[in-house]
Amino acid sequence: MTRRTRITLKVVVWAGCLAPLLLLGYRAWTDDLGANPISFVTNTLGDWTLRILLASLAMTPLRIVFGLSWPITLRRLLGLFAFAYVCLHFSVWIVLDFFFDWPRMWADIVKRPYITLGMLALLSLTPLAATSTTGMIRRLGARTWTRLHRLVYIAGACAVLHYLWLAKVGVTDPYWYAGALLVLLGIRAGDWSRRAIRRRTAAVAASATSARLIDRKRFSP
Amino acid sequence: MLIRRAPRFTAREITDPELYLSRRELMAGAAALALMPGAGEAAAPKSEPLAAKHNPAFSLSEPATKIDHATTYNNFYEFGVNKDDPSRLAHTLKPRPWSVQVDGHVHKPKTFDVDELIKLFPLEERVYSLRCVEAWSMVIPWIGFPLASLLKRVEPTRQAKFVEFTALLDPNQFPAQKPGFFGFSSLDWPYVEGLRLDEALHPLTLLAVGMYGQVLPNQNGAPVRVVIPWKYGFKSAKSIVRIRLVAEQPKTAWEKAAPQEYGFYSNVNPAVSHPRWSQADERRIGEFRRRPTLPFNGYADQVASLYSGMDLKKFY
Numbered sequence: 001m002t003r004r005t006r007i008t009l010k011v012v013v014w015a016g017c018l019a020p021l022l023l024l025g026y027r028a029w030t031d032d033l034g035a036n037p038i039s040f041v042t043n044t045l046g047d048w049t050l051r052i053l054l055a056s057l058a059m060t061p062l063r064i065v066f067g068l069s070w071p072i073t074l075r076r077l078l079g080l081f082a083f084a085y086v087c088l089h090f091s092v093w094i095v096l097d098f099f100f101d102w103p104r105m106w107a108d109i110v111k112r113p114y115i116t117l118g119m120l121a122l123l124s125l126t127p128l129a130a131t132s133t134t135g136m137i138r139r140l141g142a143r144t145w146t147r148l149h150r151l152v153y154i155a156g157a158c159a160v161l162h163y164l165w166l167a168k169v170g171v172t173d174p175y176w177y178a179g180a181l182l183v184l185l186g187i188r189a190g191d192w193s194r195r196a197i198r199r200r201t202a203a204v205a206a207s208a209t210s211a212r213l214i215d216r217k218r219f220s221p
Numbered sequence: 222m223l224i225r226r227a228p229r230f231t232a233r234e235i236t237d238p239e240l241y242l243s244r245r246e247l248m249a250g251a252a253a254l255a256l257m258p259g260a261g262e263a264a265a266p267k268s269e270p271l272a273a274k275h276n277p278a279f280s281l282s283e284p285a286t287k288i289d290h291a292t293t294y295n296n297f298y299e300f301g302v303n304k305d306d307p308s309r310l311a312h313t314l315k316p317r318p319w320s321v322q323v324d325g326h327v328h329k330p331k332t333f334d335v336d337e338l339i340k341l342f343p344l345e346e347r348v349y350s351l352r353c354v355e356a357w358s359m360v361i362p363w364i365g366f367p368l369a370s371l372l373k374r375v376e377p378t379r380q381a382k383f384v385e386f387t388a389l390l391d392p393n394q395f396p397a398q399k400p401g402f403f404g405f406s407s408l409d410w411p412y413v414e415g416l417r418l419d420e421a422l423h424p425l426t427l428l429a430v431g432m433y434g435q436v437l438p439n440q441n442g443a444p445v446r447v448v449i450p451w452k453y454g455f456k457s458a459k460s461i462v463r464i465r466l467v468a469e470q471p472k473t474a475w476e477k478a479a480p481q482e483y484g485f486y487s488n489v490n491p492a493v494s495h496p497r498w499s500q501a502d503e504r505r506i507g508e509f510r511r512r513p514t515l516p517f518n519g520y521a522d523q524v525a526s527l528y529s530g531m532d533l534k535k536f537y
Contacts, residue, residue: 034304035287035294035506036357099510104499112497166497168355169478170302170407 017081045089053082061187083129114165121158124151271431273344273364280348286359299395307440316444325466326381342366354453364431369422381466384421386458388412414458415471451517484537489518
């Protein structure tokens with residue numbers, strides 16, 4: 001991939017991820033957030049967190065299924081945008097929705113499972129954002145870093161459950177997100193098991209070959 | 222011991238009647254403008270003025286929610302689950318001609334045309350607070366008449382213990398009644414709601430045919446809906462085609478969909494949480510900070526006696 005394509009791709013992702021925020025700003029400016037602006041802003045930010053998080057989780061499957069390598073270069077950017085959106089989503093909840101009513105918010109976090117799950121999703125994304133730099137990868141070592149970043153699966157699952165649990169009867173959107181997450185994780189699981197099988201076959205083949213060699217040695221005149 | 226209840230509103234909150242009236246004139250003007258062909262086309266809802274005498278004894282003194290908000294932020298599942306679905310799709314509903322069948326355990330069952338209902342009973346305007354189970358609320362000037370007037374006219378028999386409301390079932394007029402993906406449907410149609418007979422006969426229970434000085438907009442439950450201000454909004458069935466007096470407690474649409482979340486009574490109660498969120502406070506549409514929710518939505522002095530001796534945590 002040329003440097004130019006890489007830059008173009010990044011610009012597209014930046015624009016795509018910033019557009020919902022700019023639109024929200026524009027609607028706030030023109031007093032077009034509807035009858036319940038706080039709820040509208042919270043929901044919009046939550047929706048986009050999930051969409052961008054799922055997009056970041058779609059990059060590896062794109063490589064697995066289509067053999068493309070460029071999606072991997074966008075993974076960090078998408079992940080960081082998902083983190084930015086969830087931070088905004090959380091801040092709106094604290095500032096606009098409950099206006100720093102800490103006891104009330106704490107009560108909701110421990111008592112309402114959907115809020116607990118939302119908090120878990122946010123907490124599991126935080127170390128990933130903190131260790132997203134190349135320097136941190138080097139410091140942690142690729143192996144530890146990769147292990148740590150598997151937390152994103154927990155975050156994705158918690159985020160989807162958070163939405164499933166809070167949505168009222170009849171709302172179907174969360175099921176689509178849950179379906180998308182299952183497909184994305186399913187592709188990974190399929191890839192892992194395929195590689196595991198290949199490794200095992202290779203190991204069996206290798207041991208068979210060495211056994212034959214030994215046999216040959218033993219029975220050679 | 223005499224316990225004096227603190228006034229629900231401070232003097233500061235009470236709107237000067239002159240200001241309120243001028244506001245209504247402004248709205249009447251806006252309504253007239255909307256009626257003019259070509260004026261404010263698509264955006265303005267079709268509205269027809271509806272005359273009614275203001276009843277201060279049954280009215281809050283708080284300013285009404287903006288009409289734009291009351292007509293664009295709606296829960297009306299027959300149009301869809303999103304708040305803007307009802308106003309977007311409202312044109313599919315044909316509120317005239319419309320008849321309401323009143324029958325069951327009554328001496329004089331009758332099917333009324335909705336315009337006949339409007340002529341039979343004197344219309345009054347009452348400003349009620351509407352508390353949604355989703356923890357938001359509005360203040361709405363309804364136009365209608367007490368449900369009791371209609372019920373007395375059909376003469377309930379001794380067997381009548383409950384009142385069952387049935388909304389229109391017609392997927393051509395209510396798009397969300399068509400099954401969606403995988404035959405999915407949000408509720409079991411038609412929408413059914415119910416009240417105990419004494420609740421239905423309570424003077425606060427209103428059969429509404431208008432709001433904000435106008436004929437009831439489609440997205441708010443045209444042409445006729447019930448309004449029970451001390452209960453969560455979903456109890457107030459919309460677009461009613463049948464009012465049946467029955468001996469057994471009706472099985473309501475929301476009870477069928479999620480019995481652990483929506484009980485038959487569904488009285489506004491800050492002490493009983495929804496299983497997934499608190500009902501201790503609410504956001505009044507148009508206000509920034511949440512405000513505490515009052516027992517029976519502030520109508521406790523008028524309705525609490527209906528439930529004396531009942532465990533309201535059990536009969537939620």
